[in-house]
Amino acid sequence: MAGKPVLYYYNARGKMECIRWLLAAAGVEFEEKFMETSEDLEKLIKDGRLMFQQLPMVEIDGMTLVQSRAILNYIATKYDLYGKDAKERALIDMYTEGIIDLTDMMLRVVTCFPDQREAKISLAKDKAKSRYLPAYEQVLKSHRQDYLVGNRLTRVDIHLLEVLLYVEELDSSLLAPFPLLKALKSRISSLPNVKKFLQPGSQRKPPYDEKIIEKAKKIFKFQPS
Amino acid sequence: MAGKPVLYYFDGRGRMESVRWLLAAAGVEFEEKLLKTRDDLEKLKNDGSLMFQQLPLVEIDGMKLVQTRAILNYIATKYNLYGKDMKERAIIDMYTEGLMDLDEMVLYQPYLPKEEKEGNLAKIKDKSRNRYFPAYEKVLKSHGQDYLVGNKLSRADVYLVKLLYHVEELDSSALANFPLLKALRTRVSNLPTVKKFLQPGSQRKPFEDEKCVEAAMKIFH
Secondary structure, rough: OOOOEEEEEEOOOOOOOOHHHHHHHHHOEEEEOOOHHHHHHHHHHOOOOOOOOOOOOOEEEOOEOOOHHHHHHHHHHHHOOOOHHHHHHHHHHHHHHHHHHHHHHHHHHHHHOHHHHHHHHHHHHHHHHHHHHHHHHHHHHHHHOOOOOOOOOOOOHHHHHHHHHHHHHOOOHHOOOOHHHHHHHHHHHHHHHHHHHHOOOOOOOOOOHHHEEEHHHHHOOOOOO | OOOOOOOEEEEEOOOOOHHHHHHHHOOOOOOEEEEHHHHHHHHHHHHHOOOOOOOOEEOOEEEEEEEEHHHHHHHHHHHHOOOOHHHHHHHHHHHHHHHHHHHHHHHHOOOOOHHHOOOOHHHHHHHHHHHHHHHHHHHHHHHOOOOOOOOOHHHHHHHHHHHHHHHHHHOOOOOOOOOHHHHHEEEEEEEHHHHHHHOOOOOOOOOOOOOHHHHHHHHOO
16 A cells, blocks of 8 residues: 555564564554565665665655665654654664664574584673673663653663564573663553554564574575674 | 863774764863773773773763764764764765775774784775765765765764875875865865864874784774
8 A cells, every 4th residue: 555664574573573573563554575585675676766775665755775774763653663863862862873783782692604503692691691681670760760761661671672582582591680771671561552563463573583584595596703 | 170171092093083083173171081901891890880891982071981882973963073962973974884894994904913904995896885975975066065964064074084094194185076075075174173183193093003903902802
């Protein structure tokens, strides 16, 4: 339908999932065009729609946007999930970037060479436990508010919920020492738009399995890093 | 002096150089605390200044900001180098993020082990000449304006110019086929604030030599 954002990616989480989460949390309906083959991706490239020949790409408000942060920033601004002023935005950005660093670490578990997987898993668990989870618990402890910034829902609460669920998938005991994070997780999960997105049948993508990884590698003619 | 941003980093370009460029282009005076030893870094970690125990750190307007993008976004907003509305911001973000992807490869080059340097340099040459520079040349060609977005200087122009200089240091003929990029670089370099920053004696950092890399490694390892 005209007007809905259209998301171009493959049928998996990857770098598009945070965008799906943010749109869903904002109550915005969106369409998805999934790359099934490498030809699908090549066609987008040949048509000149990918500025750097890469996905994710989102068509929104007449723009063809690539680069996940550009897409996220636009959506957050449009739906008033980016704080009330430049200083709140700075905190939101700082917190968001830490979450992206942790999320990328977990993505590398999936995309690395198989013989590196154990090491990558250890690294992700270690950094979650010693660096990231304590940092966000500390933010919540410092102001005792229901949300990370400005005492109201912003994008970073959504990003945090998403990564907390991934941490839990990695190792469910990791969240145990962090009561405020657990409380935030419950609270944000209960918001109507988020609750809906968490239910089966939504556009939320499941964890990776070997099938999804193999398909992605074919589409992207993938080289692990 | 109270009021000036303070940049905490080691004495090298790394991830702080883009911040130095943006502040300089905006005509903002800043101080630098250049870390020299592991203890300098440990001290910052221990006094809670570093949210994720990492640099860069910038103290600005009462905030202790880490994460390069958070710092750059704030500076760009404050000094009106981030477009006039959210659609211009989206385009600026798209362009800036592409430049950051290229810069990841460039800023690491001095710090790579010897056996990885050649491969990374080949990657930089390939990506800059075949992916990134053509994309930005095309943008300039498409509107024929003096700047990338909105016919006005933005953070995207400043970042692009920084990268054009840095890539050229590694690959002297990198800009040969990109006349509009060369023209933009000249134009931006002649702006009074940028011209000043390009002169010797400014806070701009040189390409990291072995001595610089050794000193940095001591702090972080």
